[in-house]
Amino acid sequence: MSGRPGHSCSGVFVAGVPLVWLLLFVLLPLLIVFAISLAETRTGSPPYTPLFTWEAGFLPRIHVQASNYALLLSDRLYIDAFLSSLRIAATSSFIALLIAYPMAYAIARARESVRTPLLMLVILPFWTSFLIRVYAWTGILNSNGFINNVLLDFGLIKAPLPLLHTEFAVHLGIVYSYLPFMVLPIFAVLEKLDWTYLEAAADLGARPLKAFLRVTLPLSLPGIFAGVLLVFIPALGEFIVPELLGGPDTLMVGRVLWTEFFSNRDWPLASALAIGLLVLVLVPAIVFFRLMRKEEAA
Amino acid sequence: MDTHQDGPVRRPLQPAAANPIPLLRIEKASKRFGLVTAVDAVSLDIHRGEFFCLLGGSGSGKTTLLRMIAGLELPDEGRIAIEGEDVTGAPAYARPVNMMFQSYALFPHLSVEKNVAFGLQEEGRPKAEIAKRVREALEMLDMGAFSARKPHQLSGGQRQRVAFARALVKHPKILLLDEPLAALDKKLRERAQFELVRLRERVGITFVMVTHDQEEAMGMASRIALMQDGKIVQAGSPRELYDAPVSRYVADFFGTSNLFEGNIKECARGEAAVESAEAGTVLRGQYGERLAAQTSVAVMVRPEQVHLSREAPQAENVLRGKIASAAFLGNCHACQVTLDSGKTVLARLSPAEFGKAGSPAAGETVHLFWPSAAARVLKQ
Incomplete structure (x- = not known):
């Protein structure tokens, strides 16, 4: 009996700290952003109309209007920004998957003694700042950068290739930056995979490729889903990569949001864009968790 | 033959x-x-x-x-x-050939039915034939009712049957x-x-x-x-x-045996005579390959081949010893007999035989004997 109160106390504490954290730093800012998205822009500080005004001293009056969302849905610029973000995030995730899967597979099948060093190599880029690493690519992709210089020196090209400030560079930057997020969850699944299943598949007449498609691939789907989600979601709202590597015409929500917020000082519209992005991210996340639950139930 | x-x-x-x-x-x-x-x-x-x-x-x-x-x-x-x-x-x-793995290695993402069908699908059999053969295999193993289950929803014994069906269905x-x-x-x-x-x-x-x-x-x-x-x-x-x-090693792997160390005296007509100090006499037994005299060997007798009597019998391979313990095990009596050399011999007798031998108790002196055909001479 004496242990009980202390127990529940620590239980409340353990569950309570993250809860308070989430309330203060996730839910509250989100509510503020949502409130701003319903306001009107104005010159002044803060640059938006208040949510409540106090009329006759007592009665609060709520000022809410959805014109920002209406604008998002009617203006081509914003629709294009969302569509283009979705497209770039989707293709980057797919390319990252194609590169990461063989990497994860090779690491999972490597001898135990080299597995940890290989994993360290995957994580190593995180030890340098994300911004610096993306910036470094400008030096490589520049018209007098490393790649163009080498190609010119070998006489393979006459004039420098336009690599930097293209959509290609944006894909490259996203794939490069988020590759570890794809490798790690797939590795985690493949490492736990019982290779006897592959022996059983071979014994039942499946050639290696068929065994992979019928056994390994379906059994690694949870890792693939998790990896795709971990790349797709940050790629969707990515700002640094399109800003540094993208061209003036590379349209992505993150960039548009930045422009609305800092250049146009249209906080309500920027907030509406942020909420729109959040909804866009939530959809694949919810689909993923539905799939996972179905998998577990089956 | x-x-x-x-x-x-x-x-x-x-x-x-x-x-x-x-x-x-x-x-x-x-x-x-x-x-x-x-x-x-x-x-x-x-x-x-x-x-x-x-x-x-x-x-x-x-x-x-x-x-x-x-x-x-x-x-x-x-x-x-x-x-x-x-x-x-x-x-x-x-x-x-097909293998049934020790861990069964049933594919966890596939139902019982699809596990069993896997190998036939790889052979490229027509769908109808696959369905028929899978059903037959599962029914033969009384697993017909479980075809839609996933492996983790089965008990150990059921999993074993599915693994068996999966290997067997490919003939x-x-x-x-x-x-x-x-x-x-x-x-x-x-x-x-x-x-x-x-x-x-x-x-x-x-x-x-x-x-x-x-x-x-x-x-x-x-x-x-x-x-x-x-x-x-x-x-x-x-x-x-x-x-x-x-x-x-083989004798030991397959149940208990009495081993008497000794040296070959002579080999003739499938039977070897072995001088054994442990037994205190010459023992006779079957041999596989002809062995030269003085080769160090062991004579093996299974406990259930050893007979027991109070009086000295007219037989080959007769040893004398004292009963150290006699335990009734339900279907047999297990007697440990200590020879003069200190060697302990195990004899297993049916209750009838034990009674015929006069149901000797611990401490009594008895004679042990067995036919030469029941003894085996081992080289290693």
Whole structure:
């Protein structure tokens, strides 16, 4: 009996700290952003109309209007920004998957003694700042950068290739930056995979490729889903990569949001864009968790 | 054909002579893992219809040999042929054999039905045929009602049946079983033993089973190969291995035995005379190969072959000793008799025989004896 109160106390504490954290730093800012998205822009500080005004001293009056969302849905610029973000995030995730899967597979099948060093190599880029690493690519992709210089020196090209400030560079930057997020969850699944299943598949007449498609691939789907989600979601709202590597015409929500917020000082519209992005991210996340639950139930 | 056996002997269903080409022939196959030689120049013929058992302790190479037959390991040296066709380098997917894995290795993402259908789909069989054969296989194993379940929704015994159905449905020339009963609890195991033997007779497929359990091998196999350190120590029917082991190791592996150390005095007409200080007399027994005089050997007698009497009998191999203990075990009496040399001999007598011997109690002096045909001279 004496242990009980202390127990529940620590239980409340353990569950309570993250809860308070989430309330203060996730839910509250989100509510503020949502409130701003319903306001009107104005010159002044803060640059938006208040949510409540106090009329006759007592009665609060709520000022809410959805014109920002209406604008998002009617203006081509914003629709294009969302569509283009979705497209770039989707293709980057797919390319990252194609590169990461063989990497994860090779690491999972490597001898135990080299597995940890290989994993360290995957994580190593995180030890340098994300911004610096993306910036470094400008030096490589520049018209007098490393790649163009080498190609010119070998006489393979006459004039420098336009690599930097293209959509290609944006894909490259996203794939490069988020590759570890794809490798790690797939590795985690493949490492736990019982290779006897592959022996059983071979014994039942499946050639290696068929065994992979019928056994390994379906059994690694949870890792693939998790990896795709971990790349797709940050790629969707990515700002640094399109800003540094993208061209003036590379349209992505993150960039548009930045422009609305800092250049146009249209906080309500920027907030509406942020909420729109959040909804866009939530959809694949919810689909993923539905799939996972179905998998577990089956 | 074989004449040196008395008593019932389990044989291959079809005698070897009817099939000059063995179903499976392994010739001097070796497999090394680093410095360890797992299988060391093993040669073995297995014939159609046999229930063959590879028996041995852990590290004896029995599982590696089985995996080489399956094609999951390729031999470093030697040859493997199935029905005369060389499959030494053939990958697992190209061999007409199927394996039931010790862990069963049922695909966790597929239902029972799809697990069983997997191999037939790989063969490219028509859908209707696959459905029919899968249903038949599952029904034969009383698993028809579980076809939609996933492996994790099944009990251990049910999983074993599915694994069995999955391997069997392809009608392999040889079904390989890697410790098929090890994952079951004891009670289930005994039932599954009988079931496997019954099923083998029904489907008529040649079985090669790996086990470390001597009783399991004796109870199920038509022929056993006992392995030690990557080599086959002895291969033969369970009866041969029990009655005529070639070494102390084999004698010891198959139940308890009395061993008397000694030296060969003479060998003649299948019978050897051995001078044994432990026995305090000359013992006679059967031998496998002719041995030179003075060769150091052991004479083996199974406890149930040892007879007991108060008076000195007119017989060969008579020893005198004192009963150290006599325990009634229900179906037999187990007597420990200490000889003058200090050697303890174990005798197992049926209650009737024990009564005929006058039911001697501990401390009484008795005579032990056995026919020379029941004793075996072992070199190693």
